[in-house]
Amino acid sequence: MDGKKAGVPDYFVKVGSGAYLSKYDPRFLEKYVRFFPHDGEKLYEYAQQLVSQGKRDMAKYYYGRAAKEGYFGRVSTPNSIIIKKEQEETKKQKGVTFLLWINFILLLLILLFIGHLFYTELLDGKMHAEPTVSMTNDRAEYDLIANSERETGRFPLALIALNEAIVNYEVYYHQYPNSIDQLTQPYPNNWISSIPTGVTYIVTEGGYELYWQGQEVSKLLPPIQLLYYQGSNILALNVGGDFLASYPVASGIEPLPFESSQITERVVQPNGGKGILGTRGLVLHEQYAIHGTNDPSSIGKNVSLGCLRMSNEQVEALYPYIPIGTPLIVRDEPFHEIEPFFSSLPFLNVMDLEHAHDTIFRWRQ
Template identity: 30%
Template sequence: MDDKEQGGSGGGPQEGEAAARQRLEELKRYLASNPSNRMAWFLLGKTYASLGKEGKANYCYLRSGPIYEAYENEPHPFENLAAEDWLDRWNEPRRGGVARTALRAAILIAAGLALLPAASWAPGTALPATVDKPGGQPAAVSKPAQRDGDGSGIGIVWVDARSFPEGAAAAVDALSRAGGEDRAVAATLPEAGSHYRWRSEAAGAALASRASGGDYLVREPAGREECGCESGLSAEADEAVRSEKALQEQRWSVVSGIRSFERRYGKWPARLEDLLRPYPDNILAGRADGMEERFDGWLKEAKQPAAPAAGAAGGAPGGAAAGQATGGASAGRGRLAAAMAESFRIVVDTKARRLAVFSGPVAVRVYAAGLGGERTPLGRFEISEKVRNPNGSSTGSFGSRGMTLSDTRYAIHGTDEPDSIGKDESLGCVRLGRDDVEELYDLVPIGTPVTIQEGGLERLQPESGQPKKSRYRVEPAALEENPGKRYDWL
């Protein structure tokens, strides 16, 4: 096999190493924002080849598609190789072990299947040579959920974009730090402007599995039609993502409640029951299966320095509440992964007449709301009180649930006028449909920040009308009615 067949130098005049490395960094930065530019992939391959990195060069050439053939006047020698031919190339005795590993990974990544040597991987360090992510930095990861059973669970790691190199890196990094999982899915969410839509179907970026000899097997997603699944990876991966999302909603609710309890009482709760007291200390509305068992772990998470709620202080009403990432403990991680550790906050858009529950840039819920036009005040509030059946009725003018805003006469509540949702017919309060207000009541704790602003949610469509079985629900744990008070919300 000559040099071209080995994917070696790739041709072109030799240049100084410093200049080549500078060009390398420029191209990687460009591809981080323009991953579909095939000419950039070809030029990156030429640069890697000039530095003697044939495995990376071949990977880039294969990503360049027809550009390689147009400039080299022949197809890439590895473009249409059958699997048995790949094995012949790997096992050529005159190839060194390191070069053979790089070549093997380059070919497999291009085919959607990569074998990564575990010995070359260290969590938190740059990616190994066999999987080069444009930009040269490790992908943002979060620890996969721990699952019960025989250790065959699938962990989920969230990445900001559906990029196979980034997803492969994140999934392998997660497995290298995980306990019982033998597989990890790197998943992302659809975007709407600066937000991620939580209720939409998650898209898979990569599926990593443990292999023999300490290696990792990584698969690139196929199309949904080809796969017959939502993630593009497998039906089993779909179910793992759905289970993780349901668990994450519990985590958000409890962690937010723990932090609210500490702000309210100046101490940390010792057990879940501390959050489930009768009115008016009903931080959370109830419990769900598994909350008690996971409480100690979530308490540890809640004690980590939390990013300040966007829009909680300073600036114009709403501040960064439209979904900007915040700093704190999550600084330096991906926006989507960081959001999994943040607390709930609510944004009400008076222009779009919508209410959204956020964690970082993730829109966890979006509801159509009825408002009062100019009678609805702009500003920052918090949920200071939660009550079931205000004024002793689930069908009265305030519906079945009410949440007072900062001890004022303004509240988020239900209504006996469902046709007013999406209109400016209240005297200033925020009205929600019955199913929506009951779900919100169960989901967010007392102390949740609420920002009322004009604009910011235009790109997020309301999700009202979801079937009851898909709603977040908890079992009531204490008396949450207040028969001794007559509410006169606006």
């Protein structure tokens, strides 16, 4: 790409100021589309990679994005890729033997017999089963399960944010952190606010492994994005294609002059936390930022000088889950009202080290 430094090998692709991606990185496409969310060809290639990994829901999402950018390879619809894949798998299953059918019929007869016994006992009043409610969802990769810990599927949102921070750290420094403690340093090196319990992090040759409750999860955790719907003044938290939360914001009198950006700094109580910048700040580039406000009546209006303002309560809830390097993608289409997974994100503490007491911030406000 243009602007590559002398001496940088050809297999490195520049994605930002001093930031490069290696084409030999197994997660190259995943990282690339975060920085260039409108590159239809790469979106399509990433979707193909997801199909090969069995992640079909995520693949449909990225095929759809590729189509919106006017690129769709050799197929006409996202579903045709999935259907083709499923047809190939169906062909592999045509070798079902007669014995399997016999076993199936026998199993069905046994189940019918058990069902008959169950129904008979129920009529006789011998069984008093308590009512149960079951929910199913075909998104097995991160099935949305509401429980006491308010997790996104099998994995806590804080764990997904930690993995995002590790990936983004490698993009900027071309190496993975030696320890995850490097991600929770004082401002401005506070890549993330906290590390979930039960986590083990290991740097390997050319990569890393992240264990949670004894399971290696680094390849299972979906990416995090912030989506800003400019025409609706809505900021949404998107994880692997699912909307987890959405917030009304105040925005600039003029539209944002860019289609995408990344979080470059994270600040608790900017300028003391009592002024126009509110209690949290997620800095973009060129002095644009997502921050709180001391004027909640401005939310939903086009009144700022360019920044996105949130209520202090909502930016405090969102902030801990957004690591440095998280992409912000600007959407021109209106936000379609959907019910996000979280009505409010699970509360997560921030570090005292994330304050920047000696820094005066002059964002666009």
